[in-house]
Amino acid sequence: MTAYKRHIDNTAISDLTVARLSVYLRCMDRLLELGIETISSQALADRFNLNSAQIRKDLAYFGEFGVRGVGYNVRELRQYVVEILGLDRERRLIIVGAGNLGTALCHYSGFSGGNFLVVGILDSDPSRIGDPTPAGLLVEDAARLGEIVTQRQVEIGVITTPASAAQSISEKMAEAGLKVILNFAPIRVRADEGVLVKTVDLGVHLEELSFHLTHV
């Protein structure tokens, strides 16, 4: 139940594997809700529409968590995945852009059971600064970004401004020392080496659905 084999060798872990680990975590949570304490990779795959070999291979990058002939202990495996994903400590984040999406995210405390903590929401519009959000935070001046990141030990930046501001904000975030950024603006942001910008473009998803509608 303690440490997992930290991935130290030179082979990089694929993004796809990491994303699936998140999915497995949700599966564990669901199983615990159902009172299931032990499960085989096959039963897991059947229940959640996954592939059993892929589950085993994904986990094998980080250690041997199962018992042959038996399967996995759900509670233990959940804890291992939590450690692998780095969810065993608080992650502080700020949101830049206190519009519709920014405030919705701010209010949403349910991220992974409270490990992600919104410690600031910033905007450049003077008429919005000082506004309270439903979550109890006040909107602060985006010009104070660097200062806030340092003082509140922020690790993650979230961009919910219009696309036109996204590039410059990501640069300011990188300058302030943030290493990972989640960008909701529909634009491909360029980032320096060592800074990871993950863009989530909801428009792309809707357009994929539109494609499926037109192509039977």
Added chain:
Amino acid sequence: MTAYKRHIDNTAISDLTVARLSVYLRCMDRLLELGIETISSQALADRFNLNSAQIRKDLAYFGEFGVRGVGYNVRELRQYVVEILGLDRERRLIIVGAGNLGTALCHYSGFSGGNFLVVGILDSDPSRIGDPTPAGLLVEDAARLGEIVTQRQVEIGVITTPASAAQSISEKMAEAGLKVILNFAPIRVRADEGVLVKTVDLGVHLEELSFHLTHV
């Protein structure tokens, strides 16, 4: 400028290709803003950090849109991509779950230049029904889903309820005739053959970022 070679042969188009077409569309929009009317795949790749061969191959599934020795006409190519993605007609969608995220999405009219139209927002909570949203729609009773889908010719369903309700809502949507569903609840929804459920789990993205933070 009329029709593109409709993909009718047996080879399926990859999801990754479709997602990239959306990206190309945004690139075209940006180029037109800049007043650029013609561009080669190489110049496009350089400017937006893409691969020129991949651009050509993605487009080649649907026809020959370029001119050898010259490149692509930006305006024309944009129109072709619009047709390929089925964005040349209005797509009506309803949102089920009038909470934080649901209302934020409802208010967001900027989807692909207005081709996606929110024609209803539903909730099961009696105290929310009748509430106005910033966009001018009133929240309606989720029990009327089937009726609303038929009357308003809805094609796309969006789920922004808690995870516990997502499965049953997606089934009701499928029953009402919807063929594609965008699900924001953090749960893997099972769907019948012929119904496409695309889940966008924001928690997964944050957890990916957390992984990168812990693994240098």
Added chain:
DNA sequence: CGGACCATGTGTGCATTTTCACAAGCGCGA
């Protein structure tokens, strides 16, 4: 009108990801 030039469209090979299939290992019951 012809040839030099240039970027597309595509055949081919490489890389990554997924799936298969089985030897190795653990528990349990006799």
Added chain:
DNA sequence: TCGCGCTTGTGAAAATGCACACATGGTCCG
């Protein structure tokens, strides 16, 4: 204690995705 049954962990194969490189076929200029 031993063997049987079950599931893991893992090489090897299949499938998928990506990138190179060049023949093809237009443009344009002399």
